[in-house]
Amino acid sequence: MNKGQNLYKKAKKIIPGGTMLLSKRPEMFLPEKWPSYYSKAQECYVWDLDGNKYTDVSIMGIGTNILGYGNKEIDEVVSNVVKTGNMSTFNCPEEVYLAEKLIEINPWADMVRFARSGGEANAIAIRIARAASGKDKVAICGYHGWHDWYLSTNLGNDEGLDQHLLPGLNPVGVPNHLKGSTLPFLYNDYEELENLVKNHDIGVIKMEVQRNQSPKEGYLQKVRKLADDNNIVLIFDECTSGFRETYGPIFKKYGVEPDMTVFGKTIANGYALTAVVGKRAVMEAAQNTFISSTFWTERIGPSAALKTLEVFEREKPWEYITELGGYITKKWKEIADNTNLKINTFGIPALTGFSFASEDALKYKTFITQELLKKGYLASTVLYSCTAHTIPIIDLYLEELHTVFLTIEKCENENLRIDDLLESPVCHGGFKRLN
Template sequence: MSKRTGQDLYKKAKTLIPGGTMLLSKRPEMFLPENWPSYYSKAKGCSIWDLDGNEYRDVSIMGIGPNILGYSHDTIDEAVMGAVTNGNMSTLSCPEEVALAERLIELHPWADMTRFARSGGEANAIAIRIARAASGKDKVAFCGYHGWHDWYLSANLGDGENLDGHLLPGLNPLGVPKNLNKTVLPFNYNRLDELEAIVRDNPDVGVIKMEVSRNEGPAPGFLEGVRKLATENDIVLIFDECTSGFRQTFGGLHKMYGVEPDMAMFGKALGNGYAITAIIGKRSVMEAAQNTFISSTFWTERIGPTAALATLKEMERIKSWEIITETGKGISQRWRELAAVHNLKINTSGLPALSFFGLDTPHWLKYKTLITQEMLKRGFLASNSVYVTTAHTPEVINPYFDNLDDMFALIAKCEKDELCADDLLEGPVCHGGFKRLN
């Protein structure tokens, strides 16, 4: 199959767009340098067609996680086309934003008010601004990944490794004002003692921002301890659910653990590929938004909330969170079984619907590249993660594993020195962290 059109266009893009793409996670170097298709012409279900007309089954990151119902879902697209037909923008506001606010609050009775944006980074920045305004204190204790804005990247000022466990290793905070140093303070997940020390030593911490879960679940008492610490010290607790929301419950993952924050954000899955993010919170916190300035023209467009309302309705109808959780559990189990067959040491992690695997070997990045290279030839976009959607049916997953079996067999031979991965690779090894590309 020819796949050069996309690569040729990407080479051109790197001369016109710093980094080549708008999203680090979509850079071809993260998958298959010099050989990744790079661009799509069409997407439907979990299939993608590249610029040369080749069809691939996407058993990887599915657009980095927004398309929980699969690409180009008929019901969602129909609702969006109705919004387009009736006008996406006007001097007046669209009623869908009120309906969406009401629906999200119904799903999270602890919350009273909602603000909307269009990207996860924006939602995080809005939440931080509101929380600082509400608490009257500037410093933020955080855990997990929360976007690209100055408030977050300032964690790497003075210590370039602070974000390594939360973001991609090697990220340089150039362009972030140096006077933001020490305004955000990292703690590790499940380390309540680290957070307690931060709060004890920094009475001006006004916000705790964290993911409910990412690669592992909370230890007994961890989330409860965070909630108690925030309450006792008049700190606003924010759960970033931009990634985890609607993947294991109908709403925030925190509902599964019975711990309520003061604010929470949702994105990605909320609009099934259309840009919409939401910040929900308690009235006592959210009304602080009126005492500062948070405003943007395109937060008022109609497509986002229309898509979200249709997505919520469809997710509730089919109980999508149950489907993708069971599918994801099955995928992780089959990875482990396949590794055992080939005597490979494997570790799996992530939420069931956001599953990852890694092989315990110093040659892992070479093998990861090899998997992507060979699976691409067989019609799959595949690496070491699957962002599960309802479109990942057995008709997709079973052939994926049939072919992955061959990949693990190749790797097993490389581990026994019967083959050499370097000889099998047709291009450079994929990147394992942030690297400047041009």
């Protein structure tokens, strides 16, 4: 019996799409078989509604829990907030203390605004940057949320965002007059960005510093100079990459500073808190527009973030998860070599992933999830590392994965048919309507 799937069937009738987050839809993992809902999460373990315990060697809350699920220090702080009051007519002092801390971590910056989700924070950054630049057009590279300003990239250009994480995003519901206001450019292609700036009145460049590949030598420096020379506000989106390789933004590694940056996911270890950090000359433009929300003033988010940053500073978890991610990537390659399978690896070490160089890649991905679920693992072809992932835990997972690769090898050699081995429909590879 799968209580989770039964509940998900009900959810799809009363919740459009079934879930609040595309990346957590069961169809993205193992359609009709994925447990879907949890009853408890601790360290790197998750329990489903039937009481089954799984080791999460996949997306770890979509990358929100570097310190593992249910960190005691952070949870104690949150419990105290619940006891003493999460909301009030007054503002919580923690938001001021957290702003001070983020400016300390980012000495190039002067001011901070907070939100509770990555999409909100990115929308705030764009609003402020447009207000500061006095220009409407935005050049983007990467994934920056779901709001109109971003999805408008696909108006009249169905493939506009296909190379920016998710293919097939339909801009239905986005006002047509926004067409041409957000223009995409490919990562590491400086000439494409330069041409956008030459041919359009670009006011904002917004980009992820690094996701699946490293920047070419001098690339980020050239982007910075291009922005300076053309009075463009430069925003580095660190919602995903922040605090995974340094104590703060990944752009620290490259000696380039933006005008604004956006933090999310990791900053509060699973509690809702995101931040827009920037230079005073840009951030003050927030006073000339309207940016305001009731629940951005709740106390749990900033309190959890303050404690998370304290633990980060003490334990330096980015060092461990980066080393572990490198180890995992190396082992994946060894397993593939040993089974004569061709894979491509991608991502920064702490957010590592692989894909099969095969026309049956999605089927193999589904098969991995299916077989490892039977062994008590939540697994896919990506692994978001956390400090609860010990080497013994990872090695046991890799042993099970090797066994699955041996079966996939037989499918590639046509000794087995992958279609005969799948017990569910094939997982989805991008955005699809699921109701």
